[in-house]
Amino acid sequence: MTGAKRKKKSLPWSKMRVPHCEDITRWCRRRLPVLEWAPQYNLKENLLPDTVSGLMLAVQQVTQGLAFAVLSSVHPVFGLYGSLFPAVIYAIFGMGRHVCTGTFALTSLISANAVERLVPQSSQNLTTQSNTSVLGLSEFEMRRIGVAAAVSFLGGVIQLAMFVLQLGSATFLLTEPVISAMTTGAATHVVTSQVKYLLGMKMPYISGPLGFFYIYAYVFENIKSVQLEALLLSLVSIVVLVLVKELNEQFKRKIKVVLPVDLVLIVAASFACYCTNMEHAYGLAVVGHIPKGIPPPRAPPMNILSAVITEAFGVALVGYVASLTLAQGSAKKFKYSVDDNQEFLAHGLSNVIPSFFFCIPSAAAMGRTAGLYSTGAKTQVACLISCVFILIVIYAIGPLLYWLPMCVLASIIVVGLKGMLMQVRDLKKYWKVDKIDWGIWVSTYIFTICFAANVGLLSGVVCTIAIVIGRFPRAKTVSMKNMKEMEFKVKTEMDGDTLQQMKIFSINNPLVFLNAKKFHTDLMNLLQKESASNQPLDDISKCEQNMLLNSLSNGNCNDEVSQPCPNEKCCLILDCCGLTFFDYTGVSMLVEVYMECKNRNMDIALAHCTDSLIKAMQYCGNLDSEKPIFFESVSAAISTIHSNKNVGKLGDHSEV
Numbered sequence: 260m261t262g263a264k265r266k267k268k269s270l271p272w273s274k275m276r277v278p279h280c281e282d283i284t285r286w287c288r289r290r291l292p293v294l295e296w297a298p299q300y301n302l303k304e305n306l307l308p309d310t311v312s313g314l315m316l317a318v319q320q321v322t323q324g325l326a327f328a329v330l331s332s333v334h335p336v337f338g339l340y341g342s343l344f345p346a347v348i349y350a351i352f353g354m355g356r357h358v359c360t361g362t363f364a365l366t367s368l369i370s371a372n373a374v375e376r377l378v379p380q381s382s383q384n385l386t387t388q389s390n391t392s393v394l395g396l397s398e399f400e401m402r403r404i405g406v407a408a409a410v411s412f413l414g415g416v417i418q419l420a421m422f423v424l425q426l427g428s429a430t431f432l433l434t435e436p437v438i439s440a441m442t443t444g445a446a447t448h449v450v451t452s453q454v455k456y457l458l459g460m461k462m463p464y465i466s467g468p469l470g471f472f473y474i475y476a477y478v479f480e481n482i483k484s485v486q487l488e489a490l491l492l493s494l495v496s497i498v499v500l501v502l503v504k505e506l507n508e509q510f511k512r513k514i515k516v517v518l519p520v521d522l523v524l525i526v527a528a529s530f531a532c533y534c535t536n537m538e539h540a541y542g543l544a545v546v547g548h549i550p551k552g553i554p555p556p557r558a559p560p561m562n563i564l565s566a567v568i569t570e571a572f573g574v575a576l577v578g579y580v581a582s583l584t585l586a587q588g589s590a591k592k593f594k595y596s597v598d599d600n601q602e603f604l605a606h607g608l609s610n611v612i613p614s615f616f617f618c619i620p621s622a623a624a625m626g627r628t629a630g631l632y633s634t635g636a637k638t639q640v641a642c643l644i645s646c647v648f649i650l651i652v653i654y655a656i657g658p659l660l661y662w663l664p665m666c667v668l669a670s671i672i673v674v675g676l677k678g679m680l681m682q683v684r685d686l687k688k689y690w691k692v693d694k695i696d697w698g699i700w701v702s703t704y705i706f707t708i709c710f711a712a713n714v715g716l717l718s719g720v721v722c723t724i725a726i727v728i729g730r731f732p733r734a735k736t737v738s739m740k741n742m743k744e745m746e747f748k749v750k751t752e753m754d755g756d757t758l759q760q761m762k763i764f765s766i767n768n769p770l771v772f773l774n775a776k777k778f779h780t781d782l783m784n785l786l787q788k789e790s791a792s793n794q795p796l797d798d799i800s801k802c803e804q805n806m807l808l809n810s811l812s813n814g815n816c817n818d819e820v821s822q823p824c825p826n827e828k829c830c831l832i833l834d835c836c837g838l839t840f841f842d843y844t845g846v847s848m849l850v851e852v853y854m855e856c857k858n859r860n861m862d863i864a865l866a867h868c869t870d871s872l873i874k875a876m877q878y879c880g881n882l883d884s885e886k887p888i889f890f891e892s893v894s895a896a897i898s899t900i901h902s903n904k905n906v907g908k909l910g911d912h913s914e915v
Contacts, residue, residue: 313644444707459486
């Protein structure tokens with residue numbers, strides 16, 4: 260009996276599944292994307308463009324690192340460290356091939372609030388002026404970077420917790436208008452923070468609600484203290500940067516290597532400042548001493564984590580949202596996929612690990628991604644190559660940056676934010692597609708300007724959810740169709756083969772950001788299922804699918820997509836009679852479905868479309884003007900497609 264009991268107790272253990280080597284390998288490839296792309300790297304084709312892109316990226320990383328470190332209220336050298344370590348970690352764990360993590364304006368602004376609150380400038384006189392053993396910097400500077408590193412550490416821990424909780428699926432709440440308005444407002448804040456350097460003014464640190472307006476009020480009250488030499492040098496730098504970058508953009512197809520105007524301007528301005536001794540002759544602010552080398556790692560001060568939890572949440576959310584948007588845009592442009600949860604892991608580690616190396620909070624930046632696009636980067640190797648050049652700057656060239664004028668550095672930052680600032684042009688698009696999205700953009704921008712980026716992001720999400728919840732109760736969710744008339748018409752005018760090639764789906768819910776991905780997933784799954792089955796359809800009711808979209812849930816799009824119908828061209832008809840309202844995200848998804856069908860050589864038609872939907876789709880997408888795609892009814896769409904097929908057959912016979 261005892262042996263039998265022991266045998267019974269051992270049964271559950273025998274049923275446990277032991278992980279095989281293949282499972283471990285699959286898990287490693289999933290969590291370490293570098294194992295996926297590194298073995299397939301083509302040295303002959305990709306090394307040269309990645310090297311050129313890496314050099315250009317290193318110039319951006321160095322200039323942004325110095326400027327954003329000052330923006331974060333820490334010594335400029337810590338910005339160089341923040342441009343090195345996060346880039347290496349993201350290249351290993353991240354999935355964005357044209358995303359380079361490093362110092363970021365928005366996260367620097369947020370961490371500066373904690374630095375100035377816990378270690379204000381007034382405490383510098385109270386602190387002992389003796390240098391520490393770390394790079395010869397003062398105790399005051401080390402206390403400040405300790406606060407910034409604590410914000411980075413706690414922000415990364417929050418991102419890792421979101422990865423464990425698999426909160427990446429909740430990113431559908433972050434709609435394009437909200438992200439666009441938040442980043443545009445935050446870029447406006449960054450430009451405002453650089454005004455004192457552009458004008459050569461000495462200004463106290465101003466933050467908090469309505470701090471944006473207080474800064475400009477201070478500037479106008481002290482307009483007489485503007486330094487004309489700094490203002491003139493700033494204007495010249497901005498004009499040169501804008502003109503050369505515009506020329507590079509226009510002639511990028513004709514020239515193989517773009518002119519690194521940022522590097523040229525830094526060298527020229529530093530040399531001119533050194534020769535003319537502008538620092539002492541005109542009182543021009545310069546970057547100052549940049550110590551060589553990288554100090555040994557040190558843990559961030561854990562005793563202040565509770566005091567920086569607000570800034571840590573802001574860094575975690577704002578940095579992740581801005582970075583994920585760039586990664587998704589890169590994936591869409593170059594036809595690959597990005598896992599939202601894996602990005603949480605990559606950015607979490609990019610903040611936690613570098614915090615032990617005196618780094619400020621990090622994230623991806625639009626300027627760096629655009630630079631990788633324009634210079635023809637192929638893989639993440641470009642980011643790793645840029646890190647090699649950054650190491651050279653840290654160990655050799657750094658001290659030569661002493662004479663770089665702060666007004667020139669500020670000019671480079673302001674011009675680099677041009678892409679984010681020009682997102683204000685999206686207002687025209689949202690006004691024509693959905694005026695409610697236009698209102699959400701404006702309100703999110705105002706909240707960001709008046710308060711902060713994290714407050715603007717939260718207000719935009721809350722406003723979007725409230726509006727959708729208010730619109731959904733009025734939505735028509737189920738539509739009834741007279742199938743007999745359509746069945747008779749199809750049977751009398753079409754043969755069985757044509758009917759088998761026709762796929763008709765009914766959209767019976769509004770199409771908005773809440774269910775846009777779910778709609779795409781359901782449609783692709785149904786198309787794949789229909790393509791896999793080769794059974795003949797006897798009547799139209801077998802072809803008709805009633806797709807009821809779940810308005811309060813969101814699904815992740817599968818990586819596998821349906822293949823086109825074998826041998827013959829398929830025809831897809833979407834009945835939009837139940838699509839009572841939509842937003843920009845929903846229209847963009849319809850346009851994406853149209854482009855996918857077009858790429859798969861499938862004809863697509865939309866029936867029962869409202870005038871507003873037709874106008875929105877024509878504005879958002881490059882629709883084919885030769886073939887009509889909008890029809891008054893499903894039967895009209897079927898008749899037109901059938902007649903076009905007959906004309907095609909007659910053309911084939913005439914050629915024979």
